[in-house]
Amino acid sequence: MGRIVEIDREACIACGLCASVAPQVFRLEGGVAVVYNQQGDSGETIQQCIDGCPVAAIYWKEL
Ligand code: SF4
Known part of the structure; x- marks a missing residue:
């Protein structure tokens, strides 16, 4: 199990x-x-990007 960061x-x-x-x-x-x-x-640090993205386009995808 893990997670990857993705962008919409x-x-x-x-x-x-x-x-x-x-x-x-x-x-x-x-x-x-x-x-x-x-x-x-x-x-x-990636979470900071997720939290800071103005259009919430970054997210964790659970594997
Ligand atoms: S809107 Fe900005 S912070 Fe969000 S994914 Fe695009 S470049 Fe990154």
């Missing part, structure tokens, strides 16, 4: 917050945020 690409407005807070996990590609490295930062 339809909801993302490319504000850049997640890529700024956790640049080892998220980056902007073609006008949308993507997760390029699940292991790039701590769960706490």
